[in-house]
Amino acid sequence: MSEIGSALLVFALLLISTSLGVWVRPLLPEEHKAHETVQLIQLVIGMLVTFAALVLGLMTASAKASFDTESNGLRGFAADLIEFDTTLREYGSSTDEARRLLGQYTAAAIASTWPREPAPPGDYPRNIGSQDNSQQLESVRLGDMLTAVGTQLRQLQTHDPLQQRTLDDALKQYRRTVDARWKIIEEAHSSISMPFLMTLTFWLCVIFLSFGLIAPRNALAWVTISLGAVSIASAIYVIVDLDTPFSGPIVVSSSPMRDALAHLTR
Template identity: 70%
Template sequence: MTEVESGLVVFIVLLLSTGFGVLVRPLLPEEHKAHETVQLIQLVIGMLVTFAALVLGLMTASAKSSFDTVANDFRAYAADLIQLDVKLRDYGPDTSDARALLRAYTAEAIATTWPHEPPPPGDYYQKNVPHNPEQLESPRLGHLLDQAESGIRQLNPPDAFHQSLVGDILAQFTVVSKARWKLIEEAHSSISDPFFKTLTFWLSVIFLSFGLIAPRNALALVTITLGALSIASAIYGIVDLDTPFTGPIVIPSQPMRDALAHLGG
């Protein structure tokens, strides 16, 4: 599910749970409404609320940490691309084709990973390439890097200096390839569906209890609705942070744009 769908599902489930509790309450026998029973329900609710708050806090911290890790990895990846281009430039004119492919790769990666942002200027890369933002891997982009690396392997170094540079360039291609696949794997959500469903069940039990013991007046219903909205917005934020390339909160593209500016030099 998307970020909006996750938050909306939780909000609806919590309201339905509360409504069910409100409807069931008049049907309960009087002994179920005794003071001791209400106290027991309040005690269980307090325990569940504490537990849910702890889980939501840990999920928020984990999602934020994961988001920051991906952002840092993207900055490091942009630096790896710049270092690769510097080594290609040091070799000389024979690597101009590889540098052009590297620029095309970087520009197209920006255009496809951040499709809602202005694409990089220039006509040296293929624009409007279909791409699923939830799937960072693109066979076409991988092929561009493979072409650039293949071109380097076909070079005939004229001396020991250029031969050493070829070795450094190929090693840097390996670094870039590993960093790329690391980012591809980090783009996937780490929140499992069974855990999300279990958390939603815990929250629905809490709001069902609210419906059973809450007074039947407008202020109580508005308060419960605002509570459900707050929980749903927290879930929305957690899922959004856990999917760093979709939703309103995304990894900034500036490091890759800075790398493209260096590659164009």
């Protein structure tokens, strides 16, 4: 489910729970509306609010940590690309084709991973397909383009020990680049447990149902409850959006990859 869909669903469920509480209240016997009963309800609400606030805080921290990890991983990947290209440049003109393929791969990766941003200029495959969410970050065509770089390196013939050492370094950096790519792909998958999120939503619905049972029937009370529902729904929106680092309004910056591309094509 999308970020907006998740937030709207939670908001609707909270308002429905509150309305249910307001509807049930007049049907309750008078002894259920006694002061002691209201105090008990308030104690239970306080307990659930504490649990829900703790869980929301932990989920926000977890989603933010996952987002930061992906962002740092992308920076490391961009640095690996630059270091790899530098080593190829040191080898000599024999690696020009490998460097060209590496530049095409980087440009195509930027265009497919951030389809809403301006595509880099140049000649590279542009029909790889936009990614709608982090689960689809992996692309077979992009992987094949990076594999072609390694194939080019393994076909090189060295002429002296210096070139051999440089080629060995380049192959090690190529493997490190491939490993970094797969690490980014795997870490981009959602880390939110849906049963856990459903349990939290149930707690919140119980809280707002209790609000409906004890809240006075006036406009200010309804506005306050509605604002609370909006605040919680926005928190869910931020959590789900942070958990999908390559989709939604909050996305990992493409600047490191664009900086790497500028270095590769200079």
